[in-house]
Amino acid sequence: MERQELETFLTLAEELHFGRTAERLLLSQARVSQTVKKLERKIGAPLFERTSRVVRMSPLGRQLYEDVAPLHAQLEAAVARAKDTARGVEGELNVGFLGSGAGSLTAPVLATFRERCPGSEVTMRETQFHDPLGPLRRGEIDVLFTCLPVTEPDLTVGPVVINEPRVLALPLGHPLATRASVSLEELAGETFFGVTNGAPAYWWDFHVPRRTPSGREIHRGQAVAGFQELMTLVATGQGISPMVASVERYYARPDVVFVPLRDVPCAEVALIWRTAGTNARSEAFIRAVSDTVAANGGPAAY
Incomplete structure (x- = not known):
């Protein structure tokens, strides 16, 4: 497999669109199509299923991608490391x-x-x-x-x-804001925040659980994109959120109170x-x- 064939195949497998593939590779769509067809002739079977509207990987194409993509990434990394070492x-x-x-x-x-x-x-x-x-x-x-x-x-x-331990960020004046500590079990019925789809579900569920230890539901409210947005939503009383304890040191503000959380693992x-x-x-x-x-x-x- 020639270098251009490999890069064209991998890029098309990621984009599933001949136009976007051509833009990324700075080639014409015709050149992309010709390169893919040449590679398919070498392989002996179609790597992509094409219609007038959709490009999909064939089962063989998917298998080839899963086999080749990690090797290509390792090769690119090895070349980059060699260049870095040289200079x-x-x-x-x-x-x-x-x-x-x-x-x-x-x-x-x-x-x-x-x-x-x-x-x-x-x-x-x-x-x-x-x-x-x-x-x-x-x-x-x-x-x-x-x-x-x-x-x-x-x-x-x-x-x-x-x-470090975790704390609960609460708006000033919240009924739990004066407590010395709070148990996760006490938060059933409170509103935590959700997150857009870019974060792994297991990661967000660890830090913002969906249920208390006994299985009672914790409501997920508005999705947040960034930390400062989260702090503003807490301060304005739109929900509460578990955080790491160091947040109080680095991001303290007068309208947010931090109360230690019991019965949750350290972060x-x-x-x-x-x-x-x-x-x-x-x-x-x-x-x-x-x-x-x-x-x-x-x-x-x-």
């Missing part, structure tokens, strides 16, 4: 973070990395609830500090940097990255995170 680790590293990121370990992690890689520039980019993993997958960021759990086959979970924040997408800079950063956590005696605690 050293100089260049920009984009580090994503959700919420407070690595918390108190952020500064020492960055200091360690910059000391080891003085020619590298670190850019911090905030991710949002509605698409917490998308920027990493799309290559907009190289590594990401985010809340666990993350169980995605194409992503690697690295060192845990924070392990962990870890560094994650694309399994087939590391390079010399990101690998140096991963080592800096691991070494900083070890020097700290383990994950930071609130």
Whole structure:
């Protein structure tokens, strides 16, 4: 399989549209069609099912995609790593973070990395609830500090940097706002917030459960896209939300009260990255995170 055939096949498998595939590859639609037909002749069977309106992968095409796509990603990553190694680790590293990121370990992690890689520039980019993993997958960021759990086959979970209790964010004046602590069981009938479809369901359900421990329903209200939007909705009395305890330190505001939550597991924040997408800079950063956590005696605690 020639390189152009492979890239055309993979792109069409992702887009399922000849026009968009041609735009991504900077080719004509006719060239895309010719390349696919040539590859199908080599294989000996159709890889796509085409109609005047729809392009679908054939069962054989789906099998080929599942076999070839990971190998292609690994090859591209290997070439990128070789290029990075050849020119050293100089260049920009984009580090994503959700919420407070690595918390108190952020500064020492960055200091360690910059000391080891003085020619590298670190850019911090905030991710949002509605698409917490998308920027990493799309290559907009190289590594990401985010809340666990993350169980995605194409992503690697690295060192845990924070392990902290969770709290309940309530609007000032809420009946539970003066409590010393609150049990999850007491929240049946309260309104939590939902999220748009970009976040894995298991991830959102861990942080914003649908039911109390005894099985009583917790209502899901308005979907939120970002953290500041969530805080504003809580402050205006449109719902309440579980959060990590460090939010009170980094995002305190006078119209939101934080009350400790009992009977819920602690939250962990870890560094994650694309399994087939590391390079010399990101690998140096991963080592800096691991070494900083070890020097700290383990994950930071609130």
